[in-house]
Amino acid sequence: xxxxxxxxxxxxxxxxxxxxxxxxxxxxxxxxxxxxxxxxxxxxxxxxxxxxxxxxxxxxxxxxxxxxxxxxxxxxxxxxxxxxxxxxxxxxxxxxxxxxxxxxxxxxxxxxxxxxxxxxxxxxxxxxxxxxxxxxxxxxxxxxxxxxxxxxxxxxxxxxxxxxxxxxxxxxxxxxxxxxxxxxxx
Numbered sequence: 790x791x792x793x794x795x796x797x798x799x800x801x802x803x804x805x806x807x808x809x810x811x812x813x814x815x816x817x818x819x820x821x822x823x824x825x826x827x828x829x830x831x832x833x834x835x836x837x838x839x840x841x842x843x844x845x846x847x848x849x850x851x852x853x854x855x856x857x858x859x860x861x862x863x864x865x866x867x868x869x870x871x872x873x874x875x876x877x878x879x880x881x882x883x884x885x886x887x888x889x890x891x892x893x894x895x896x897x898x899x900x901x902x903x904x905x906x907x908x909x910x911x912x913x914x915x916x917x918x919x920x921x922x923x924x925x926x927x928x929x930x931x932x933x934x935x936x937x938x939x940x941x942x943x944x945x946x947x948x949x950x951x952x953x954x955x956x957x958x959x960x961x962x963x964x965x966x967x968x969x970x971x972x973x974x975x
Contacts, residue, residue, distance in 0.1 A: 870894060875890045
């Protein structure tokens with residue numbers, strides 16, 4: 790029993806020494822620095838969780854959709870005559886890319902392209918075109934979405950339009966095959 794009391798007495802003595810040291814000027818500085826360091830680490834962790842790298846969000850239609858399915862399932866505004874609608878989107882924190890393709894009569898595709906351009910001009914975008922396509926367009930594959938069905942390089946006859954500044958939006962219409970293409974990215 791005496792050994793046990795001495796262990797408690799020693800623990801109490803050490804505790805009193807620690808409390809006394811913390812109350813001293815040097816001890817207070819050390820405790821303040823430790824609290825500041827813990828606060829900075831905690832703040833950095835919260836900032837990383839809130840602003841840090843987000844998970845990639847990727848979606849692509851598994852199969853071509855009808856216009857009704859595209860409107861109902863994806864909320865896409867496509868003309869009722871559209872068929873074989875294919876859509877893909879990628880987003881991660883500040884990166885964004887979207888691709889849309891559908892088949893429709895060439896006149897419907899051209900009208901839809903004009904409506905899209907007018908809509909974006911009303912939003913403040915400056916557009917060039919539509920300009921006639923004189924040779925098959927080369928699509929840079931530097932984006933996040935490389936989908937096989939986005940085959941603008943096969944256009945032999947059609948029009949091309951693009952946004953200047955702001956977002957990188959571009960529209961192609963294949964007037965020979967009756968295909969509308971749209972790519973948007975930030």
